Amino acid sequence: QLQLQESGPGLVKPSETLSLTCTVSGGSVSNSNYYWGWIRQPPGKGLEWIGTNHYSGSTYYNPSLKSRVTISVDTSKNQFSLKLASVTPADTAVYYCATTPRLPRVGSSGYDLPFDYWGQGTLVTVSS
Amino acid sequence: EIVMTQSPATLSVSPGETATLSCGASQSVSRNLAWYQQKPGQAPRLLIYAASTRATGIPAKFSGSGSGTEFTLTISSLQSEDFAVYYCQQYNDWPPTWTFGQGTRVEIK
Numbered sequence: 001q002l003q004l005q006e007s008g009p010g011l012v013k014p015s016e017t018l019s020l021t022c023t024v025s026g027g028s029v030s031n032s033n034y035y036w037g038w039i040r041q042p043p044g045k046g047l048e049w050i051g052t053n054h055y056s057g058s059t060y061y062n063p064s065l066k067s068r069v070t071i072s073v074d075t076s077k078n079q080f081s082l083k084l085a086s087v088t089p090a091d092t093a094v095y096y097c098a099t100t101p102r103l104p105r106v107g108s109s110g111y112d113l114p115f116d117y118w119g120q121g122t123l124v125t126v127s128s
Numbered sequence: 129e130i131v132m133t134q135s136p137a138t139l140s141v142s143p144g145e146t147a148t149l150s151c152g153a154s155q156s157v158s159r160n161l162a163w164y165q166q167k168p169g170q171a172p173r174l175l176i177y178a179a180s181t182r183a184t185g186i187p188a189k190f191s192g193s194g195s196g197t198e199f200t201l202t203i204s205s206l207q208s209e210d211f212a213v214y215y216c217q218q219y220n221d222w223p224p225t226w227t228f229g230q231g232t233r234v235e236i237k
Contacts, residue, residue: 035224047164047172047215049226060224063129096171100224105178113219113226114162114177121171 002027004097004119012091012126018084022097022119029073029080030055035100036073036080037115040093048093052100053080087126094121130154130218132229140237141206149232151199151216160219163192163201166231167212175214176201203234211236 008020022036029036037052051061053071061069070083084091098115105112131154141147151161159179164172174183176192179199189204203210216229 037226046230047166047217047228049228052224052226062225098171103177110221112160112178112181113221113224114174114183114217115164115172115226116174116183118171118173 002099002117004099004117006095006097006119006122008122008124010123010125012087012124013128014088014126015086018082018087018091018095018124018126020082020095020097020122020124022080022082024078024080024099027099028075029078030075032056033102035102035113036071037098037100038071038082039096039098039115039118040091041096041121042090042093050082050084050095089126092124092126094123096121130157130227132216132218132227134214134216134229134232136232137230138233138235140235142237143206143208145206145237147203147206147210147234149201149203149214149216149234151194151201151229153197153199153218156196157218157220159195160221161192161194161199162217162219163190164215164217165210165212166215172215206234208236210234 003025035052038050051071068085073080097119099117103112133152135150161179163176166172180192191202213231
């Protein structure tokens with residue numbers, strides 16, 4: 001069973017870059033049938049998809065964050081990472097990493113892409 | 129950009145009763161719809177995908193329905209462990225993108 005664990009600084013100063021890493025166990029980030037993504041949740045608020053990566057190098061970002069986000073995969077360490085530049089207090093949130101299996105649809109073409117395994121989440125506070 | 133709208137924001141239900149949660153999409157998402165349960169201090173848990181397919185290990189008391197722009201999550205015989213926040217989420221398979229609704233809190237009446 002896949003397990004994901006986020007790690008990184010819990011406090012980041014405004015205008016700096018937030019950097020988080022997700023370590024994967026029980027599976028490989030090189031598995032072509034999976035996407036690897038980041039979701040965040042401001043305190044007391046809902047969920048926001050940040051972006052997703054495939055080991056092939058393809059990346060997909062939330063348009064509202066695209067100019068500031070970089071997600072990459074390190075197959076040698078079985079990890080994937082998030083960088084969010086020029087942070088402000090509005091970026092304070094619990095950050096989750098999650099995996100998406102490419103589930104072939106029954107009876108039609110294409111794939112279902114739910115987030116099925118999640119890390120426990122890590123709170124990142126943006127403050128001076 | 130597709131906007132997902134959940135209603136109601138809060139649903140008060142007595143234990144043993146059935147909860148019906150709604151999720152609407154600003155344009156058709158076919159059946160590309162998932163539901164998640166989130167308890168305080170925990171990561172979300174996948175309940176349903178493809179609008180009506182239960183994820184592995186999810187009991188039959190959770191059922192999803194709908195297609196296009198209107199979706200429903202039904203939770204029968206509510207127990208204490210079912211009181212939580214529920215999110216719907218649409219996904220595109222190409223290019224891959226995901227959008228969450230704002231959530232429905234199911235609380236004890």
